[in-house]
Structure formats: C-alpha cells, structure tokens
Amino acid sequence: MRAMLLEAPGRPLQPAEVPRPLPEAGQILLQVRACGVCRTDLHVRDGELPDPKSPLVLGHEIVGTVVEAAPASRWRAGDRIGVPWLGWACGVCRYCQSGRENLCPAARFTGYQLDGGYAEYAVADERFCFGLPAGRTDAETAPLLCAGLIGYRALRAAGDAARLGLYGFGAAAHLVAQVARAEGREVYAFTKPRDTEGQAFARGLGAVWAGGSDEPAPVPLDAAILFAPVGALVPVALAATAPGGVVVCAGIHMSDLPAFPYALLWGERTIRSVANLTRRDGEEFLALAARLPLQVAVEPYPLERAEEALAALRSSRVTGAAVLLPGVRAA
Numbered sequence: 001m002r003a004m005l006l007e008a009p010g011r012p013l014q015p016a017e018v019p020r021p022l023p024e025a026g027q028i029l030l031q032v033r034a035c036g037v038c039r040t041d042l043h044v045r046d047g048e049l050p051d052p053k054s055p056l057v058l059g060h061e062i063v064g065t066v067v068e069a070a071p072a073s074r075w076r077a078g079d080r081i082g083v084p085w086l087g088w089a090c091g092v093c094r095y096c097q098s099g100r101e102n103l104c105p106a107a108r109f110t111g112y113q114l115d116g117g118y119a120e121y122a123v124a125d126e127r128f129c130f131g132l133p134a135g136r137t138d139a140e141t142a143p144l145l146c147a148g149l150i151g152y153r154a155l156r157a158a159g160d161a162a163r164l165g166l167y168g169f170g171a172a173a174h175l176v177a178q179v180a181r182a183e184g185r186e187v188y189a190f191t192k193p194r195d196t197e198g199q200a201f202a203r204g205l206g207a208v209w210a211g212g213s214d215e216p217a218p219v220p221l222d223a224a225i226l227f228a229p230v231g232a233l234v235p236v237a238l239a240a241t242a243p244g245g246v247v248v249c250a251g252i253h254m255s256d257l258p259a260f261p262y263a264l265l266w267g268e269r270t271i272r273s274v275a276n277l278t279r280r281d282g283e284e285f286l287a288l289a290a291r292l293p294l295q296v297a298v299e300p301y302p303l304e305r306a307e308e309a310l311a312a313l314r315s316s317r318v319t320g321a322a323v324l325l326p327g328v329r330a331a
Contacts, residue, residue, distance in 0.1 A: 009047030035117030036061030168228030
C-alpha cells in the first residue's frame with residue numbers, strides 16, 4: 001500500500017510502498033477514505049512530543065471502510081467507521097475503572113505509538129472505533145474525530161460559560177464555536193494579530209466579536225479555551241477572564257508558560273488542561289454532530305502532499321481543517 005512515513009522526528013515525511021497491515025486479535029482492517037491533519041501530527045513530526053513509534057505512519061482522524069473484521073466483531077465489512085487519537089487503554093487501572101481512560105498510563109495513541117491514517121489502509125482496535133453519522137463527506141467527517149472531540153471535551157471543561165473566548169481559530173475552534181452558539185453562548189474569537197481573513201471566518205460562524213490575540217477582550221469572559229499552543233497566551237486569557245472563570249488549555253503540547261502575577265489568578269479563576277479523550281466523549285459528540293448543522297471547512301490534499309499540508313498548518317495557512325484523501329492521486 002501507499003503510505004507517508006515519518007522515518008525520524010524532524011525529518012520530512014517520505015512516500016513509501018509498504019506491506020498492507022494485518023489485523024491481530026481484536027483489530028479490524030480498514031481502507032482509509034480520509035484522514036484529517038491535526039496540529040498534534042505536526043508536534044510529532046517536528047519532534048515536540050517524545051518517543052513516537054519509528055518509522056511511523058501519522059494520522060488520527062481516520063474515516064475508513066471496514067475491509068476485514070472477526071466474525072464476533074460488532075463491525076462488518078463495508079461499515080464506515082472513525083478511528084480517533086485514543087487507540088487503546090488497559091481497562092483495569094484506576095483511571096480506566098473510573099471513566100477516565102484518557103489518563104490511562106499505559107494508553108496508546110493512533111498516529112503516535114500506533115500507525116495511523118496517512119496511508120491507504122490501517123488497523124485499529126475495534127473497541128476504540130466509532131460509527132459515523134451520515135450526511136457529510138468523508139473529508140468533512142474526518143476533523144470531527146479529533147478537532148471536534150477534543151474541542152467538545154474542552155467546551156465541557158469550560159462549564160456553562162455564557163461568554164466564551166477561543167484563542168486560535170483553526171480546525172477545533174471553528175467547530176466548537178458552532179456548538180457553543182447552538183447552546184446559546186456568545187463566542188469571542190482571538191486569532192493571530194492582523195489575521196483579518198481568520199477573523200472574518202470566525203464572524204461568519206457566529207462569533208459576536210473577532211480580533212487579534214494582542215487585543216483586549218471587549219467584555220469580561222466567563223471562560224477561555226486555548227487551542228493555540230502558545231504558553232504566553234495563558235496570562236493573556238486569564239487577564240481577559242472574569243472572577244470565577246476558567247482558562248482551558250486544549251492542546252497536547254504548549255510552549256512554556258511565562259511567570260505572571262498572582263493577581264491574574266486570584267478571584268477564584270482556574271487554569272486547567274484537557275488530555276486526550278474518552279470513548280464517551282466520542283459517542284456524545286458524534287451524536288451531537290449528527291443533530292447540528294455544523295459547517296465543516298476543509299482543504300483536501302492528496303496523500304503524497306501530506307508534508308505540504310503540515311507546512312500549511314504550521315504557518316496558519318489552513319482555513320478550517322486540512323484533510324488527506326488517499327484515493328486522490330497527486331497531479
């Protein structure tokens with residue numbers, strides 16, 4: 001099969017012909033129809049996350065069709081399913097036993113410790129796959145499997161905030177903004193300074209205000225979610241948040257937080273992170289996505305142009321989400 005391989009962190013992905021993977025007990029084989037390009041992929045590719053599998057097939061927003069499944073599996077050949085970031089958890093540790101499998105110390109992650117979807121075929125643990133709602137193309141569905149899921153978990157971590165700030169308006173934020181608006185919240189979008197195109201995109205999705213992250217919030221926020229992996233934005237978001245508010249750091253990687261005065265945290269403000277996702281998150285969000293008329297903005301790329309898609313993401317040149325389509329050949 002065709003695949004894009006990361007031979008070592010920091011190196012460009014290379015096109016390769018590799019053996020089609022064989023499913024082991026409890027796994028299914030699927031043909032990849034679309035795979036979203038996530039900022040976490042970029043962190044793995046650039047060596048900002050430690051100890052990935054090597055060589056590695058990146059990608060954890062996989063939409064695929066089941067090719068092979070065991071007779072006792074809940075999936076059948078031809079089923080359209082999704083594979084997310086959390087690819088396996090032990091099921092027996094205190095985190096798994098308390099509904100927090102996202103914190104399992106033995107967890108393994110798709111496109112990191114497990115080969116992912118930057119390829120024509122992939123295998124996955126059948127327990128950690130999701131049935132997918134109809135009504136969207138494969139490309140439009142792929143971002144729901146991480147940008148949507150992590151954004152949903154971050155939104156729940158923000159509580160019932162009526163005024164919600166989103167710092168970084170990419171794949172996750174453009175979906176979260178629509179869910180928040182459907183829940184009756186006001187959304188305030190903070191983009192890179194002078195990113196007028198991104199600000200217009202945010203307003204078009206219902207943000208009541210959009211401006212640069214160097215601008216003060218027009219009103220005190222009840223909560224802020226940081227999708228931009230920039231530690232310096234934490235005190236900025238705290239300063240924009242009203243007493244009792246929460247700042248949620250939604251990325252798996254962030255640059256170091258600078259020192260800031262205690263006065264920014266005082267007033268019962270909270271800083272918290274969101275780590276990974278649970279299967280329950282996926283089931284809840286995908287059911288919600290089936291009911292809401294979410295606009296999923298995607299920029300498709302052929303599989304062989306994965307490195308180009310990552311470069312566009314690195315330089316914030318993607319509106320919405322970049323998605324690889326293995327069935328499309330590069331010109």
